[in-house]
Amino acid sequence: MQKPPRIHAVKPVTSSRLFHVEEVHLEFSNGERRIYERLANRGNGAVLIVPLLKDDTLLLIREYSAGTGRYELAFPKGHIEAGESPLEAANREIMEEVGHGARDLHLLRSISVSPGYMQHHTHLVLARDLYPKQMEGDEPEPLEVVPWKLHDMEELLLQDDFTEGRSLLALFLACDWLKQHQ
Amino acid sequence: MQKPPRIHAVKPVTSSRLFHVEEVHLEFSNGERRIYERLANRGNGAVLIVPLLKDDTLLLIREYSAGTGRYELAFPKGHIEAGESPLEAANREIMEEVGHGARDLHLLRSISVSPGYMQHHTHLVLARDLYPKQMEGDEPEPLEVVPWKLHDMEELLLQDDFTEGRSLLALFLACDWLKQHQ
Numbered sequence: 001m002q003k004p005p006r007i008h009a010v011k012p013v014t015s016s017r018l019f020h021v022e023e024v025h026l027e028f029s030n031g032e033r034r035i036y037e038r039l040a041n042r043g044n045g046a047v048l049i050v051p052l053l054k055d056d057t058l059l060l061i062r063e064y065s066a067g068t069g070r071y072e073l074a075f076p077k078g079h080i081e082a083g084e085s086p087l088e089a090a091n092r093e094i095m096e097e098v099g100h101g102a103r104d105l106h107l108l109r110s111i112s113v114s115p116g117y118m119q120h121h122t123h124l125v126l127a128r129d130l131y132p133k134q135m136e137g138d139e140p141e142p143l144e145v146v147p148w149k150l151h152d153m154e155e156l157l158l159q160d161d162f163t164e165g166r167s168l169l170a171l172f173l174a175c176d177w178l179k180q181h182q
Numbered sequence: 183m184q185k186p187p188r189i190h191a192v193k194p195v196t197s198s199r200l201f202h203v204e205e206v207h208l209e210f211s212n213g214e215r216r217i218y219e220r221l222a223n224r225g226n227g228a229v230l231i232v233p234l235l236k237d238d239t240l241l242l243i244r245e246y247s248a249g250t251g252r253y254e255l256a257f258p259k260g261h262i263e264a265g266e267s268p269l270e271a272a273n274r275e276i277m278e279e280v281g282h283g284a285r286d287l288h289l290l291r292s293i294s295v296s297p298g299y300m301q302h303h304t305h306l307v308l309a310r311d312l313y314p315k316q317m318e319g320d321e322p323e324p325l326e327v328v329p330w331k332l333h334d335m336e337e338l339l340l341q342d343d344f345t346e347g348r349s350l351l352a353l354f355l356a357c358d359w360l361k362q363h364q
Contacts, residue, residue, distance in 0.1 A: 036248035065297035066218035115247035
């Protein structure tokens, strides 16, 4: 294992409503110096949830995504609000986005999204034992909820609007977990 | 399928060396208006490579990641340079980062990283039929190359510095592909 670099300074570079860029002044153990930019995490991270209805049906959403500029099929997700645990945030998000709460929430894995230049972490959560419960979200238009049979997972993987890395990974992890626990 | 929103304007908000924030002025088909921020993609996207040595050994790297502020175990990755195809970029990156070229490169999947607020795409590539070939990279210190037997994948999943979502997904996709093609 390498001796970690010394951090000489962390300085804000620029900010917008959503993004906070800072630079990290590093000196590696061999004396090499680098200034790297990263996106600072001002929030509490995010959750992405695999909601499983009646143990055989995944609930996805199709939502306009301003980053890619098109509708994307993905699992519900959102930011963790102040004072919420990741599992509480997961339960709130599925009430807002797919109209269900869950009695059984399980953390599959916490992942980094782009560790080289983002502090951000996302918690991937499996939600089971669902019950109908709708909470108001802040979406500009009603989200399309897309039910998908678990045994048609191969077909889901072929959908060309199902591109989000975190959703794809969550699907694999949920299937693995279910295989081991059923 | 929803009628997509009208894009009234895309305006630059702020820039740094690495990041370019812009706002997208949207009007949804129901008349709702929103201004969303996103990170614009000024480059050609990225590649992440699963290098497979002798069909039984994965090559990973352990590298200091300024975003999370610690050493992370992950597959080699990097930006696609101007004029390069994703597979050419993949081959260059593994020469720089794990000291091997590949005679057999296969695109597993192209993914979006965070479609809500990033334009960025990453191409996940499986590299086989490797041969020793070192190219100079721009790393501040030598990368630690970590060989991992494919049949010890479960153990790899348990490593607490193996957190990157794209690397985890690429591992699942590579294993699936190998199962179907061996």
